Amino acid sequence: xxxxxxxxxxxxxxxxxxxxxxxxxxxxxxxxxxxxxxxxxxxxxxxxxxxxxxxxxxxxxxxxxxxxxxxxxxxxxxxxxxxxxxxxxxxxxxxxxxxxxxxxxxxxxxxxxxx
Amino acid sequence: xxxxxxxxxxxxxxxxxxxxxxxxxxxxxxxxxxxxxxxxxxxxxxxxxxxxxxxxxxxxxxxxxxxxxxxxxxxxxxxxxxxxxxxxxxxxxxxxxxxxxxxxxxxxxxxx
Numbered sequence: 236x237x238x239x240x241x242x243x244x245x246x247x248x249x250x251x252x253x254x255x256x257x258x259x260x261x262x263x264x265x266x267x268x269x270x271x272x273x274x275x276x277x278x279x280x281x282x283x284x285x286x287x288x289x290x291x292x293x294x295x296x297x298x299x300x301x302x303x304x305x306x307x308x309x310x311x312x313x314x315x316x317x318x319x320x321x322x323x324x325x326x327x328x329x330x331x332x333x334x335x336x337x338x339x340x341x342x343x344x345x346x347x348x349x350x
Numbered sequence: 351x352x353x354x355x356x357x358x359x360x361x362x363x364x365x366x367x368x369x370x371x372x373x374x375x376x377x378x379x380x381x382x383x384x385x386x387x388x389x390x391x392x393x394x395x396x397x398x399x400x401x402x403x404x405x406x407x408x409x410x411x412x413x414x415x416x417x418x419x420x421x422x423x424x425x426x427x428x429x430x431x432x433x434x435x436x437x438x439x440x441x442x443x444x445x446x447x448x449x450x451x452x453x454x455x456x457x458x459x460x461x462x
Binding site for chain 2: 269271277278279281284292294323325327329338339340341342343344346
C-alpha cells in the first residue's frame with residue numbers, strides 16, 4: 236500500500252533562518268507531488284506541484300522553493316524565513332492516468348512557527 | 351482551472367441531514383468533483399468523488415446536476431464528530447497536469 240511521510244512534524248525557527256521540509260512517498264511510482272500551506276484557521280493554499288523529477292510549478296510568488304531530486308521525494312526550502320511563513324505545511328501526492336476513484340493523499344503535516 | 355465557491359460556514363444539530371453545495375461554473379470535460387474532510391491539525395481526507403449524476407458511499411452522497419456546474423455533498427444524520435471543514439475540489443485526474451487547488455472550504459459545526 237502507498238504511504239506518505241513528511242518531517243519534521245513541528246519546527247520553531249527564527250526569522251531569517253533557513254528551512255527544509257522533506258516528504259517521501261512509498262508504494263507508488265511517478266506520482267504528482269504537492270506542497271500546501273494552511274495558516275491558522277484558513278484554507279489550503281497550493282504552493283508547489285510537480286509532475287516529475289526536476290519539474291516544479293509554483294502557484295504563488297514567495298520566498299519558498301521546492302525541489303524533487305528523486306521520483307518520490309519532494310523538498311520544501313527557504314533561505315530566509317519570514318514571520319508570514321508560519322503555518323501548517325502539508326505534502327500530498329496523487330496518481331496520474333486513472334480516472335474514477337483517483338484522489339489526493341496527504342501527509343501528516345508539519346507545523347512551522349517562525350519567531 | 352475550475353474555481354469553486356462554497357458557503358464559509360454551516361451549523362447543524364445532531365441527527366440532521368446536512369447538504370453543502372459547491373459551485374464550479376467553469377468545470378471542464380475531464381474534471382472530476384471530489385470532496386474532502388479536514389479535522390484540525392490533520393491533512394484532508396477523501397470523502398466521495400463523482401463525475402455526474404449521483405454517487406453514494408457509506409458516509410455520504412454526492413449529487414451532480416446534468417450541467418455539472420455545481421455539486422452537493424449530503425451527510426445523513428450528522429454527529430458531533432462530523433464537525434470539520436469540508437472542501438470541494440474540481441480537477442482533471444486523467445491527465446494530472448493541472449494543479450489541484452482547494453477552495454476555502456465550508457466549516458461545519460454540529461451542535462448537540
